[in-house]
Amino acid sequence: MQALDDVSVTIRENEFFTLLGPSGCGKTTLLRLIAGFDQPTRGTILLQGQDISHLPPYQRSVNTVFQSYALFPHMTVAENIGFGLEMLGKPKSEVRETADRMLKLVRMEELRDRRTDQISGGQQQRVALARALAPRPKVLLLDEPLSALDYKLRKEMQIELKRLQSETGITFIFVTHDQEEALTMSDRIAVMHAGKVLQIGSPREIYDHPADRFVADFIGDTNFLMAEVLASDGRQVRLRLASGPEIAVELPENRSASGRVTVAIRPEHARLAPDGAALNGTLENIVYLGTDTHYHVRLDGGEAFVVRNQNRRDSTEALQAGAPVGIAFEPDSVQVLRD
C-alpha cells in the first residue's frame, strides 16, 4: 500500500506551514517521514540541502510536538524541557538556563518542579511545546497538537503558537484536519487528499482560488455549478452557467479550461436580489445562525445553492420559504475548478 504518492513540497525557512487534510490523507505519514520515525521507500527529504531521508530521528535537527504530548511521566516539567539539550550533551548550567527561559516563553514558570500528571491538559500542551522548542530545532513538527483541548483553549493556543513561531523564528510544520485552524495560523497551506498534495498556497489563495472540487469543498462552504466554456483567450474565459447567463471570468495563473467545467461560488459572495439576478430559483429553507443567515435555494435547473447573509441590526425577516428568489454575484467570485 502506498500512503504518499508523488508528494513534492518545498517549505521555506521561518515559515508556518500547514499540512491540511482529512484523516487518512497521508499528512501524518509525511510528518513521520520528516521526523525520521518512518523511512521512505523512495524519494528524498532535504533539510537545508542535506539529505536526511535515512538518518535516525536522534540525528535530525527536527523536534515533534505529539498529539498525545508524550511527556515523560517520571520527570518534572523542567526535566522534560531539558531532556533534549541533555541528550545533546550540553552542560548542566545551560540545560537549566534554557529550561527556565522556555518556561518563561510558555508562561509556566511556577510549575517547573511539578510532575506532568499534576498539571492540566492545556499546561501539558505548553510543556510539550517548550520541550520541543528547547533544543532550537531547525524545524518543529506539530501533529494535531490542539485536538485534545476544548474550544476556548484551542483558540488561545492558536494565537500562542503563532506568537511562538514568530518569536523563535523556527520553521513550523503543522498537521491538522481543522480548516479553521489552518486558515488562522498558516503562512502557507498544503491541502492533501488520498496521499497527494492537491494545492499549496496562502490561506487566501486556497480559500479564494481553490484548485479543484475537493479543496473548494474541504475548506469552507461552497456552491458548485456546472458550466460550459464558450471561448477562451489565455486566462480570459467566457463560459455559460448550466442554469444561467454567460459570464466572463479570469483564471488563476497556469490554469486553462475547456469543454464542461465545474465552477464554485462561496455562499458569502452571492446575495439575494429582487431584480438583475443571474440565477433564479425557489427559497427552500432559512437557517438563522446568529451572525449570519443561510438561505437555501433550489435553482430552476434543479441544483441546490446557498446564500449567506451577514445579519445587521436593522435587517428584517421578510422572506418566506417557498418564495421565488433571484441570486446575484460578481463575475470575479466565480472560480473555475480543475477537473
Place this chain on the structure above:
Amino acid sequence: MALFGQRRPFSIRRLPGFTMIAITCFVLLYTPIVTLVVYSFNAGKYIAIWEGFSLQWYVAAWNNAAVQDATIRSLVLAALASLFATTLATMAALGTTRVKPFRGLTAIYAMINQPLMVPEIVTAVALLILFAVIKVATGVQGLYYLVAAHTAFCIPFAYLPIRARLEGMDLTLETAAADLYATPWQTFRRVTLPLLFPGILAGAMLAFVISLDDVVITEFVKSAGQETLPTYMLGQLRRVITPEINAISTALLAISIIVVSLFFVITRKPS
C-alpha cells in the same frame, strides 16, 4: 417505564448468600495459618496441645545451627536466583514486546513460560539426571546447580509482570525520546527502564518468594549438606515434630509478608 423504575440495578453484593460464602472462604483460608502462628508460641512440646505462652521455640530455632545454615542458604539462593531470573526475564520481555511481531512469537511465549506448564516433578528429575552427568564430567560441586535450577523456574514469574508493564507502556514516549536526540541506549536507560522499574521490582519479588518456597526441585537437585529452609522442614517432619517448626514457618510467613508489603510501599504512586 415507571413500572420498572422501582427495580434496583443488579449488584453481586445483594446476591443471597454472597456474604456467607465470602466469610466461609476467608475462614478456610486463614484458620490454618492463624492456628500455625498461635501454636508457635506454645510453651509445651506438642504441636496440638496448648500449654501456655512462650517464646522458647523461637529461641530454639534461632539457636539451631541447622536452621541458621538452611536459612542463610535459602536467602542467598533466593537473592541470586531472583537477580538472574529478573535480568533474563527483562531481556526476554523486551525481546518479545519491542520487536515487530514475527512468526513463532507465540511459540517463544510458550517456551519462556514452560516451567509453569511442565509438571515440577518432571523438571526435577530431568535436572537431577543432567546435573549428575555434568558433575561426573567436570567434578564441579557447589551451590551453582541450585542457583541455575531456581533461576530457570523463576523466569516466568519474573517475566509476566515485566511484560505486562511493557505492553501497557505508551510507545510514543520512546519515540519522543528518540526525537529529542536520545540514542537507542539512552532511550532505554532514561525512559524505558525507569518506567519499567515497578514491573521489574514486582517480578524480582515474586521470583524471590517463589524461590524461597520451593521444595520439589530443590529436594532433587541439592547435594548432601545443601538444605534450604523448606527441605530442612520437610526432613524434620520425618522425625519428632515440635512447635519449633511452627516458629520457623511463622518466620518464613513474616518474611513473605514483609517482601510483599515493601513492594506495595515502593511502587505506590506518591500523591
